[in-house]
Amino acid sequence: VRLAILGFGTVGQAVARLVLAQHAGTLQLTHVCNRGVERKRVPWMPDGVVWTDDVERVLADRPELVVELMGGLTPAREHVRRALESGASVVTANKQLVAHHGAELLELAGRRGVELRFEGSVAGGVPVLRAIEDGLAADRLVRVAGVLNGTSTYILSRMEEGETFADALAGARALGFAEADPSDDLTGRDAAAKLAILSATALRRAICCADISCRSLEAIEPIDLRYAAELGCTIRQVAWAELLSDDPRDDTIVAVVRPALVPRQSPLARVTGSQNVVTVEGEFGGETAFFGRGAGGAPTAVAVVSDLLAIAERRGRPRAAASTPVASAVSADYSAPHYVRFTVADRPGIIAAVAEAFAAQQISINAVLQHPGCPSARLPFVMTLERCAEARLDAAMDAIAQMTFHVQPPVVLPMVEPSRGAV
């Protein structure tokens, strides 16, 4: 089966190497397309492969498979459209493309009788989309959660060791983990794109990733990791989506990205470095978790080439379309226990005032923690709150923000509860 690669960066090169080393009997690499392709030439590429920067030139030769690894929306979206229209099946690892235009491109692929696959767009080498679509096909999934951003995990892991946020971020940059502009990683926008793809695949709900509420992890300090450890937890950037009700006509789902306290025994706590984890909870099968390398050329290439092999095997008979995901509105109206860290200029009555503000919103306080030895002019203390709606908590925090004892704004983090489905 003839194969063209659009985009010859780290992942593109890893795909080419894997195809040539292991799958040359099934997949014949015929084209490499990249802007300014001359500087991309590598000596290990077989003769006869066409190097070009013109995607029309590629499509004119009618490859049956096109791999899109350019990243970004423009011109990737147009190239993928053109490829599908030309009758090629497309495999992409471009999370932004799939999150924003997946529905439209899947519809086009279906109309043309070809396939669009994107395992590599979520959690790199972890074959989670396939496992959800096929291996758990019989279940009704009600919740999906993941730690999907390696930069955030790296930074939080370093902060567990006592590093400041700034030092940990500098370290991530030095190691090439973090982009020059890591804001999508830190704010949660990167994870939100992956969550939108997981929501469509696992929950069959199509959501707009721009509507997913995100909170940045920039306010977190090493002291929060210490308090978290005291509570049997760590902190990770968690993305989750869940059905709000059993009623299939209820077309709103919860989907948020939050730095959150995660119990040490939760699968979500068990990732370090560039590992990703995705957990899904099914009505019948309970919780299943998938771990692996979330980034890097070779793991992502495994996902891309596995998609190519699946299409090649089915050539001429694309898989029956799964049910089209239902377009759904997104809410951040979840309930959870919460962690709130205050930093105050100490004086009598602070806890009473804060407690009253929580009580006014019907929020129960679980515990108050304070480490000895802090200066009273800049005193940190932590409250943990019983399960409550985030909206109520926000209202209470708005009232508390008016109080005059704050030295810096409070840090509010949800606490992930052990899965109901966990064993």
Added chain:
Amino acid sequence: VRLAILGFGTVGQAVARLVLAQHAGTLQLTHVCNRGVERKRVPWMPDGVVWTDDVERVLADRPELVVELMGGLTPAREHVRRALESGASVVTANKQLVAHHGAELLELAGRRGVELRFEGSVAGGVPVLRAIEDGLAADRLVRVAGVLNGTSTYILSRMEEGETFADALAGARALGFAEADPSDDLTGRDAAAKLAILSATALRRAICCADISCRSLEAIEPIDLRYAAELGCTIRQVAWAELLSDDPRDDTIVAVVRPALVPRQSPLARVTGSQNVVTVEGEFGGETAFFGRGAGGAPTAVAVVSDLLAIAERRGRPRAAASTPVASAVSADYSAPHYVRFTVADRPGIIAAVAEAFAAQQISINAVLQHPGCPSARLPFVMTLERCAEARLDAAMDAIAQMTFHVQPPVVLPMVEPSRGAV
């Protein structure tokens, strides 16, 4: 697509419920076959379903799909053969059947143009076979390891809390975890059957599960869990298989089941209760891990029905046969660091004598651990040994067994090393 269920126990009933509740549009349950079927009748089954104890009666009606959930080899093997010969595709969760006769039955299915699937036979609801076969299809997997037996995990978890082996086993029985005769669970034979299936799927090596070397966990005492914790580990019954060399003509693989020390941060350490975990290591993608419920009617039913849906979707065009696994010999000739606990009547020279026996086999001692306050007439102490071949260690232990200071036989456990592919 018409569906017959052979075997209407816990899993069979869960399969029927799931099909009726969620997949009645695709799968039509037409037959339930069980010995003494009258006592199996349930009120929630639709009229028109044929209840019978005669498998020939079922096959005469030509169901397209047959689910085999009888367990055991006889008469399951013959029934599955007959079903495949009649032109039905078969889904089974019967690990003994697949481990012993999978190759023969797959060959028959291929010859008849039908499918045989068995996701439910390994790790219950965890879709690991599918993830390996499809999602990691592009990789070359070199190692597979798992914690695959819930009874063992339950017992070891309880022993972590200080319970004796006997009490933990009694608890497992009281909860219905352990069978009346749990010897296959404790000796590792149950895990060995699952390992043989994983070896064929992940490593493409067909091995005879009777050839897999197993060691029982019955010698383990709570003190071993305490020493393990001191070493940053826990103890789990680990089953693993790995290619011995990169040479595809080398047709011997390592495959063993051992109670082993597992570092706390390893995915293998992170299972409790009836959870299962499987990790695979690929040449390209590194380590990927799959967690979920390893037993129970509903999770296993998800695996079985997902297999049914996959076959139904492909009806009339079975999946292209993967390469046939190469028949391989099994070796237990692995190398690992080891933990050895001695219980001795103390006297001078014991450590010197033991150390000399290890030195004679070129085995290096890493550490010697001893808790204070034990009676010298029955003194436990632990040695950890650098990576060595098990065969060498066995030779050293044979020499040490001749020494006269033992109060009880030493306990020898390999220590699982962090994966080379782990992040």
